[in-house]
Amino acid sequence: MSTIYEQIGGEPAMSAAVELFYRKVLSDEVIARFFEGVDMERQMGKQKAFLTMVTGGPNNYTGRNMRDAHAHLVKTGLSDVHFDHVVKHLGDTLLELGVPAELVAQVGAAAESMRADVLDR
Amino acid sequence: MSTTPRLRYEGREIPIEEGETALSACARAGIVIPSSCLSGACQSCLVRARSGEIPAAAQVGLGPAKKALGCLLACLCRPTGALELEALDASSEYKATIAAVERLAPTIVRVRLRMDDEMSYRPGQFVTLLRADGLARAYSIASLPSEATIELHVREVRGGQMSGWLADPARVGEAVRLRGPAGECFFTSEALSRPLVMVGVGTGLAPLWGIVRDALAQGHAGPITLLHGARVIEDLYLRGPLTALARAHPGLDLRLCALHGEGDAEVTIGEIDALAKSTVAAMPGRASARAFVCGDPAMVARLKKGLFLAGLSLREIVGDAFVEGPRPAAAL
Helix, strand or coil, X not given: CCXXXXXXXXXXHHHHHHHHHHHHHHHCCCCHHHHCXXXXXXXXXXXXXXXXXXXXCCCCCCHHHXXXXXXXXXXXXXXXXXXXXXXXXXXXXXXXXXXCHHHXXXXXXXXXXXXXXXXXX | CCCCCXXXXXXXXXXXXXXXXXXXXXXXXXXXCCCCCCCCCCCCCEEEEEEECCCXXXXXXXXXXXXXXXXXXXXXXXXXXXXXXXXXXXXXEEEEEEXXXXXXXXXXXXXXXXXXXXXXXXXXXXXXEECCCCCEEEEECCCCCCCCXXXXXXXXXXXXHHHHHHCCHHHCCCEEEEEEEECCCCCCCCCCCCCEEEEEEHHHHHHHHHHHHHHHHCCCCCCEEEEEEEEEHHHCCCHHHHHHHHHHXXXXXXXXXXXXXXXXXXXXXXXXXXXXXXXXXXXXXXXXXXXXXXXXXXXXXXXXXXXXXXXXXXXXXXXXXXXXXXXXXXXX
16 A cells, blocks of 8 residues: 555655645744744755655654654743644645545644654653 | 766876766775765765766756756766766865956945956856955855956955955955855756746845846846845945846846835835745745845845745745855855
């Protein structure tokens, strides 16, 4: 069975999706402050790796990376509210790109499985 | 038909077999080009062709600026004829003479250099200018290669060693050296009908003055929006030539912006990133546009973010951030 990554078009589709996703994230006042002062190109590279991972594409995900990467943000107040917003933007992005709702739900579940790592619990 | 591959690296003849990569041939000859993935993904083995035909496979995944500069990946490069390569940090030095110093605004001068050595460059790239005593500063190139002199725009920095020295008309006739050119902030002609957006703050206009004229000379047919911002209206230099250029090219939309001032109908008073964002958000075809943003690093970061949120693709936003004062020697 092919992955969602393959079904939505692989790497080229990821590049389009990540721009849409990152634009939503940066435009969201609730979470934008966590992205202040970051290098946008590097950040988008990470967003692409994240999208690739949650859609089942080739990746080197380790929960430990996710935990370490967000630990400093947890100290400045990163919480469930912010995580929920990011997951919602992820779902909206995929729906906008025409991904069927049941596949979007699968991706949402994959993202959800990272909640404890991201929020350092 | 197969031709025999021939390879030179940094001027040295390297024995190479048919089907062999430049990276492998160099390694056998004892030349270590940094490399890692050997599949074209990590780009650690990026080198540049001085001459010869570049195999298309050796440029897969490179951006248009790198391609235009002749960059290629040594690990994917299987020469099919004669090919001469060099390391990217092989920066050449050129002799030049100060030909003219002309005031453009209260704190900005235009310096024209006559090249004593021939230097090829792309308008918008930067060079490091070295004084005889070794003092070095980087400046963007505002001229076109077809012009007789290299044009630099220099903002006089209070107490600035180089800018104070350059701004003195008595410098005409002095010898300097240029290192470089470097940077990827220049026009590439792979899509002549897409919109171009150019935003320059202060002497960030210098590369854009070169890029916009280069684009028009190369037959760019898509709409061009050029925004120039300054702290005060008096610092909006080259207004006459910019206005004349816009009048001659209906596809060129010129917007001027100053942080402070009043009584000038052609100048928007306010933050240039807000103007850039609203201008681009109303622009048809912005998703395929390319943008050039030039100014100090903080402003370039703000402009990049603003243009991205307004709908431009981040990959298509070329940034040229400059700092006043010392900066590391020109590197690609």
